[in-house]
Amino acid sequence: MTTDTANPIAAAAGVVCNDGDPNYISLLPDCILTTILSLLPLPAAARTQILSRRWRRLWPSSPLHLHDSLLRVPTTSSLPAVVSRILASHLGNAVRFHLLHARPSAADLDSWLRSLAAKHLQELVLRIPSDEPFPLPPSLLSCRSLRSAELTNCRLPVPEADAAAAAVGEIYFPHLAELTLRLSLVPSAVALHGLLAGCPELASLSLDRLFGCRTLRVRSGSLRSLTVSVSLTRCQWRVLEDAGELDHLVIEDAPALERLLAHDINRGPSINVVHAPRLQMLGYLGVGIPELQLGSALFRSMCAVRLAGEMRSVRTLALETAYPQVKPVADFLRCFPCLETLYVTVRPMNIRLMFCTSLVLMLMKFIVELQSHMVLPQSMKILNYEMDGTIECLNYRLKTVVLKGYRGQRHELQLAMFLVRSARVLQFMKFLCDNDCNTFMADKPKKAITGQQSIIRSSICISEVHEELHQQATIPLTSSATHSVVRLSTTFVGGQRGCSFWPRMVMDSSPATLDGGFLAEASWLVDSVRAPRSSPAIKVETTKAPKPRMKRPALPPVPLAGPGFSPSGRDSLAPDLDSAARDLNVTILRLRRAPSANVGELTIDSHSGWRENDEPNLCPNSQQHEMLGAGWIQRFGGVGPAGQRKKKGVTSPEANAKLFITFAAN
Amino acid sequence: MEVDKGKGEAEETRKVAEADRDTVTLKSSDGKLFEVSKEAAARLSTVLAGMIAGGSIDDNGTDLKQIGSEALENVVDYCNKHANSIPSAALISSSISFNTAPFKEPEEWERKFVDRLSHDALFDLVEAANFLGMERLLDVTCHKISEMMKGKSPDQIREVFNIKNDYTKEELEEIRQELAWAFYDD
Structure with missing residues (x-):
């Protein structure tokens, strides 16, 4: 048992209680105590100031993690005042600042961002509930310490005609590695390009319904992952619709890009990959992507116009379709000679889109017929499709196939049969229903x-x-x-x-x-x-229920034999x-x-x-x-x-x- | 001459043995000696790693004057028992996600390890971990202390940690007003 003599600081710091029993926690160095405080919920951490004089100055210097959803306030309208108060009384660095419920005024947000910039904020999430994109103040640009930012429903403050400004360093986030723009509006394509140019460390960019820039040309030496999606339905806000949504993505030069991910079968931007030598993962590609250019290969609505097997770096491909057909899939396989994993997701269209798709499909058939001067092959002919020429990845590379949303319909079966027959090194095939x-x-x-x-x-x-x-x-x-x-x-x-x-x-x-x-x-x-x-393992699996409509207890797994199984x-x-x-x-x-x-x-x-x-x-x-x-x-x-x-x-x-x-x- | 030669040889063999040894000996403030695997020590503690690399490890027990025997015993226990299940500090930092490094929840055995400690031992261990640059152990112990504070009123916290309220009534009232936002959920 350590005594006062062994802890001279205890006596000196006056933290020895009347009964002579020192409170050791107060003896810990500030840096440890502030770490402990940063692990507590914000209100609880702030409340420790009331413990004793020793604790008074600890919380204000502890790393700040502010999630407005965790603050308890009588009404949401008082949230901005509380946030202002916290930012004013806290003196240390800020790690996180998440705004999901508060509806600040423009002036509030401006002063917050200024204060956060001074606190070297690292992670910013803004999802301000608002009827139209919330204009972000220019003070956002001063948060140069940001490492990660997610901006939803925002109008970016990037100066419009100032591409030059970006060049001279007005827009500069030297540490920003992760950026998500969701339902957001940029003033112009030039502005967005300027923003990206100002993020030299950006590794992950996610553009989820981006407006104001119809054509995005990506040139980034650091980017490793790019996600793009566009809105399913027409936009509910006039202002966004007028600005126009992203509809053309050009990967001009992305030497580090590993993943290019797109979502949604129904609509998508046209994608043109010019230079991405390290691209490993590509998908989901679906008929919603009007034009897809991969090197010199060209697809229109998933139908091959021109084939080329240049994308040797791609290991994983995901295709999404309402009616999987052998030919389009085989065409894609030709373009990726080193493909190891293939996902084909069958997603039934909703009724409204059914009509459009059937039109597209008719068109596809028509094109195919034109190209091959023959009627679409019947079942067995389709099986022999691979005879047309060898597909490199099927012979040497393709090891895993996952068919998702599988319903066992004829064309799905045909596709599955084609893959099993022609993929010579297939090890694993999975059906997800x-x-x-x-x-x-x-x-x-x-x-x-x-x-x-x-x-x-x-x-x-x-x-x-x-x-x-x-x-x-x-x-x-x-x-x-x-x-x-x-x-x-x-x-x-x-x-x-x-x-x-x-x-x-x-x-x-x-x-x-x-x-x-x-x-x-x-x-x-x-x-x-x-x-x-060779023996591919065929695995039958069902996907988890998306969301049970009624609440019912999950059924316990019953082993086939053994205890717990009652033969009757x-x-x-x-x-x-x-x-x-x-x-x-x-x-x-x-x-x-x-x-x-x-x-x-x-x-x-x-x-x-x-x-x-x-x-x-x-x-x-x-x-x-x-x-x-x-x-x-x-x-x-x-x-x-x-x-x-x-x-x-x-x-x-x-x-x-x-x-x-x-x-x-x- | 003969004696000198013998001495030199002995020195030589001792040096070889030292290089071959895969443990390091640590000496607590009260002079007790503890052995810990060199690999684990270097992997879990940035300070010990630096000392091993810099050759400042004393074979007769490296002095760690700031750490008491009880805390050092716990540190060594942590290293020896669990060295294999913990990714090295270098590994952790190399796999940093884009996000600000998230705190990884303590694992079951780490929980048990800190749960059995008394308050005093826990605080000593935190300080030792801090001194030795043992990031993970520091995380785990800090997490434990924060758990002990969670969901408690200031009065309860004072009681648990034996903290004396040295504010005057007026000061207390003032702080309470200032922190009104933090007391809404009371």
Whole structure:
């Protein structure tokens, strides 16, 4: 125990209490105490001034983190006064200044920014609620210590005709590394160029609905990441609309640029990449981008006009489309010879835009026809598309493909088939299924009810969504996805075992779900994919529900077998799945199921190779077990159940299960 | 001559041994010795790293007169036990994001490490971390102290840390008025 003698400062500083017990915290050096204060919420930190004289001068010199959303005030209208007060009483440096709720007057903001400039502010976020872009005072330009700035709904104070001013250093943010301009207005293109020229350290620039500059020419030696997006709908403010939105982005010279990111399929600026030798990541590119020029390659509305494989630095490409087609995707692949990862997102358009898109698509088809002097290839022809010439990245580079928003529609299947067949070094393919399409199906019950169709109702789905559907209606939902996979798989068993897929299956609400047929089908599909070449792992996954409409507790994951799993009724089949899966070396990655609804989400993986001659290691516990196991092996080994299955046609889940067992008995 | 030669040899071997040693010995203000891995010390403490690089490490115990044995024990404990799980200071600074370096929440074991300390030990450790330039340990300990202050009224804080209110009533009232904005949520 240290005593007063060991701490002579304690006595000297007069922080020894009456009872002789020193308060050690007050003995800590100022720099430590101010650090501690900066970790407290602002009001709590300021309140420490009331502790004792020693603490009086600590808060005013601690690093300031001011978030106006964390200040408690009786009414928002009193916020500006409080902010002014804080800035006046605080004497130290400012680290953060976030303004999200306060509605300051122009004079307030001007004096704040002046004061913050003197405090060497590092991070500024302005999202001032206002009916039109809030004019920022010129004092913003004096905040030269800024490292990061996010300006939303602002009118930038950059002097209009003063490009020369930028050159002589009037606009100069030597440390600014990150800049976001959202829904903001610049006086002119010249002004914006001047601003960018004045940020020699700028590494990340995000332009989210920028107005006042129609054509932006980027020349920056420091820029590493550039994000651009434009507004989906017409702008609500006259003043912004008059100024005109960014519609042409030219990357003239960006030697350090690694990422060029654009959002939104519906509209986008035309993009022209002239010089970006280190560009690694590009996307999302969608039909909303009217013209896309990558080196000498040129695309109009995602349709190739001129191809060139110059972009050798790009490793990751993301495409966004409403109707994925093989040709446009293949064309893009040609342009990026070293591509390793491809994302294709299918985003169904909203109805209003549907019409426009269909026009665009018709136009696209027309162009394609003109170019190739032939009708759009039919399904199998599309598969042979790669015969037209080799695509370098497919042969040597492309390792990962992610299909997002996959609904299993025909053109989606074709695209997936094309990729699996032609990507020789593909290691991983991932299907991400959107929930939206379920509700989309639910909107069209007439189409969805297809009781007569011979569809194997194998299923994979997100339980939350399914529950939601239960609430809406008990319509057995089927989709073209299920249909097409059946068709596809039989085709391939009959003919070449080239590839086939396990796409997303839309649920039906009858208890059809996790029976033997499903996994058999899934693993069989995986097997047929694996057979011809190296074995890409096919992973079926569902994306998380965007936002559950009703609040309901998340369903706990139920393991397929083991503690927590209660075999009862139909469920008793499930453990067999597990053992069968083990036998077949098909690893079940994850299963989530809704206890009441008999649906779930299943993820399977098949890294390990199962060979036809492998003896199943059957569980001797039950006769049924054995039968099922044998059945699995039969099917897996290609004894030919698929054809039979097709003949029989399965309409109900019970039949499905029965069918399965029948096979086993065979 | 013979003796001198032997002495020289001994010196030589001692030097070789010193170069090979992978620990450093630290001496607290009250003369206790602690061993800590050289690699961990250099990685976690900028001051020790400088001393190791500059060759000012004494084999018989580098004097750290400002640090008591209890605090030094904790420092060494922190280094030895957890050296492997902490990215080096150099690593942290090289991966600085565009943003102003955000404070990374203490990990579970770091929490436990500081939770078991008494107030005195904690404050001594903060000072030791500050003196030795151990950024992460300083962050973790400061975080712990700020946690102890969070959600407490000034009176409660005074009680916890044994701080004596040396204001007059008038002064107190004045400060309270000045800080009215900070008391709205009371």
